[in-house]
Amino acid sequence: MTTEMQLAYVLRLLVAAVLGALVGIEREARGRDAGMRTFGAVALGACAFTILSVAAVPPDHDTARIAAQIVTGVGFLGAGVILRGHGHISGLTTSATLWATAAVGMAVGYGLFLLAVATAALLLALLLLRQVPWLPGRANDKPPGE
Numbered sequence: 001m002t003t004e005m006q007l008a009y010v011l012r013l014l015v016a017a018v019l020g021a022l023v024g025i026e027r028e029a030r031g032r033d034a035g036m037r038t039f040g041a042v043a044l045g046a047c048a049f050t051i052l053s054v055a056a057v058p059p060d061h062d063t064a065r066i067a068a069q070i071v072t073g074v075g076f077l078g079a080g081v082i083l084r085g086h087g088h089i090s091g092l093t094t095s096a097t098l099w100a101t102a103a104v105g106m107a108v109g110y111g112l113f114l115l116a117v118a119t120a121a122l123l124l125a126l127l128l129l130r131q132v133p134w135l136p137g138r139a140n141d142k143p144p145g146e
Contacts (some may be wrong), residue, residue: 016108029087043105050109
């Protein structure tokens with residue numbers, strides 16, 4: 001493998017880590033245990049495994065097996081952040097966001113940068129929608145001005 005190709009893969013790793021960290025900043029700002037470093041690491045790891053599945057697995061072998069294990073492994077990691085106690089479940093949003101952030105890393109690993117950026121942006125938008133006070137299910141269900 002050429003040095004240029006390896007540098008391109010390193011760039012992918014950096015992009016994945018930054019996109020993951022951006023999503024993690026929102027979680028960290030909410031005081032969640034899984035924050036910028038955790039989300040950056042999930043995206044970076046998913047990207048690295050995806051690159052390995054493409055670059056290191058011979059073409060006549062099934063490269064999708066590694067990608068499938070990323071989804072399963074991050075699902076297991078996400079299960080670890082879900083807590084149940086006193087009739088309340090917490091950590092579901094963090095868990096789902098970890099899982100989706102792995103998809104961001106995988107997209108970058110496959111070189112699908114636009115898909116990765118769009119997914120990270122949508123994740124941030126979904127998380128930030130919690131800030132809108134008049135959405136149904138919030139303490140104040142009235143639109144602004146009512």
